[in-house]
Each structure stands twice: as C-alpha cells, then as structure tokens.
Amino acid sequence: MLIDGHGRTVNYLRVSVTERCNFRCQYCMPEKPFSWVPQENLLSFEDLFKFIKIAIDEGVSKIRLTGGEPLLRQDLDRFVKMIHDYKPDIDLALTTNGYLLPDTAQALRDAGLKRINISLDSLKPAVAAQIAQKNVLGKVLEGIDKALEVGLGVKINMVPLKGINDAEILDILEYARARGIRVRFIEYMENAHANSEIEGMHGKEILERIKERYTIRRLGREGASPSYNYKIEENGYIFGLIDPHKHDFCESCNRIRLTAEGHLIPCLYFDEAQSIAEAVREGDIDAAAAILADVLANKPKENRWSETENEGSNRAFYETGG
Numbered sequence: 001m002l003i004d005g006h007g008r009t010v011n012y013l014r015v016s017v018t019e020r021c022n023f024r025c026q027y028c029m030p031e032k033p034f035s036w037v038p039q040e041n042l043l044s045f046e047d048l049f050k051f052i053k054i055a056i057d058e059g060v061s062k063i064r065l066t067g068g069e070p071l072l073r074q075d076l077d078r079f080v081k082m083i084h085d086y087k088p089d090i091d092l093a094l095t096t097n098g099y100l101l102p103d104t105a106q107a108l109r110d111a112g113l114k115r116i117n118i119s120l121d122s123l124k125p126a127v128a129a130q131i132a133q134k135n136v137l138g139k140v141l142e143g144i145d146k147a148l149e150v151g152l153g154v155k156i157n158m159v160p161l162k163g164i165n166d167a168e169i170l171d172i173l174e175y176a177r178a179r180g181i182r183v184r185f186i187e188y189m190e191n192a193h194a195n196s197e198i199e200g201m202h203g204k205e206i207l208e209r210i211k212e213r214y215t216i217r218r219l220g221r222e223g224a225s226p227s228y229n230y231k232i233e234e235n236g237y238i239f240g241l242i243d244p245h246k247h248d249f250c251e252s253c254n255r256i257r258l259t260a261e262g263h264l265i266p267c268l269y270f271d272e273a274q275s276i277a278e279a280v281r282e283g284d285i286d287a288a289a290a291i292l293a294d295v296l297a298n299k300p301k302e303n304r305w306s307e308t309e310n311e312g313s314n315r316a317f318y319e320t321g322g
Contacts, residue, residue: 014257028191048260063090065095099139117184123168155181158186160185161198224254226242
C-alpha cells in the first residue's frame, strides 16, 4: 500500500504518454507551436510499464492514460493491453479530446480499456472551433458515439468560460443526460500557458445556471474522486463539478502523475518532480521504487489554490494530463 506523508492512501496513477496535442485550446496551450519532444526523450512503453508494474504491485488500482492527446501516441492500444494483461481487473481509463476516437475506440476496447473521459466544451461548431482553434466538433461527436457503440464507459468533461461557452452549460448537460452518460463541469484552472484574456466560471456560478431550470441536491464526493456530485430532483440525473478552488479539494487526494519523459509529479499544481527515467531504462527497479517512496513522502498537503485564489500554475498541463 502506498501512503503519502499526510497519511493518505495513493492508489491512482495518471500516466501522460505524450505532450503533443492536435488541439490548441484557449485554456491549455493556445500559442504553443505544433512541435513535440523528440522521440528519444520519451520513455518507451516498455520502460513506462516497468514503473507501472511497481505501482500496481505497491497498491495502485486505478490508472488513467492522458496527454497531451494520448491517441497521438502510436500503438497506444498495445500499451493498454500490456497493462490489462498484467492486471485484468485494474480500473484502466483514458482522457481524450475524442477527435481520433472514431478510428481507435474499438482497438482500445479490445485491448482492455474500460472507461473514457472526453472533452466536450460546446455543441456549436463555431464555438468549439474558437476554443480548440480547429474545426473539431463533428469528429468529437462521432468519437463519443463510437465509444458508446463499442461498449466503453463514457463521461463528458466541460470547461465553462465566460462569454464563450457559458450559455451552453444546460445544453451540454441535456446532451449527456439523453445518452445516459455523466457530465462533469470543470472550473478553469489558471495557468501560465493559457490565454490570459479568458475567464472561467466558479462552481457556484455553474450551479446557478443549472438551477435556472432544475432543482438540485448535493450528493458529495465518491471516495477520493475530485468530482463533487449533484442530483437533479426532477429526473434523477447525476452530474459532477470539479472545483479545485474549494478548501476541501485536496483532503482525500489519492493521485500521483507520471509524464512521458519519466517525471514523477506528486501534485498537478506544483512544479516539483523527480525523474525515474534513468532508473527504469537501466532496469533498476529498486531505484525507481525508492524515488516513488520519496515523492510520496514529500507530496504536498494542498495545491497552491489554497494559498491564493489568483495564483496561476507554471506547470504545463498538457505535459501532465490535468
């Protein structure tokens, strides 16, 4: 069992397989050139898997593959199968923008992927293009349908931005409800790489929009999930709100993150990290395990939103998967 320095059980590993992305979303990396880290700087799937086996053997029971856009990493289904074959009952999920899903969903499902989270920030083609800086909506909607068709569990993520897509909160909710999938509204996470002119909505503002149509009841968090759930009284639909600015957001944090280059990150909002790259490339499992133990011992109690509401992160979220 993995325990951090504050007594929290850590059983969730997020693995970023690439920092590359085919979108340039306003809240993530709108001005980043379409370049990427050289392939030789990335850990191979085999080296990533060496560390994943350590994590699983020590008690990790949930793994999420992220990016960048993880579907840009060639042969991702092969990596999924490596993890699934090692521990078939592990909760193995993926976060994606959905654009490449029409051609990859079946292979991922066959390899052992269980669940998928898909970003959907607008149902209007022009607004979706404004946010992603690319004509994306048709392929994303097709990807959602394909994921459902092949039997993947699906959730939708939306980041409401004032004056851009905030009028679509109820539309996105109804879209998800009609398909029997859950939507999670995510507060915009301030960071140095985003468009400095955008402004996100706070959780209470998102809830007020939903209350314009519905009566909602608080359900709370499911275990260590970052999503706080609410139930609509009129129809029983449950949706989530991820609000990292809340004081209790970090209390039950059970997550650590590994980047494609081998940086082990204890907290999304901190810039500190340690590299396991050399250890796994040399096959030194004991050294990699020792780095993991040290990262857990120094995992911060809270993210820096707890210190000041306006401080933004210098962390490039496209390297860590959010």
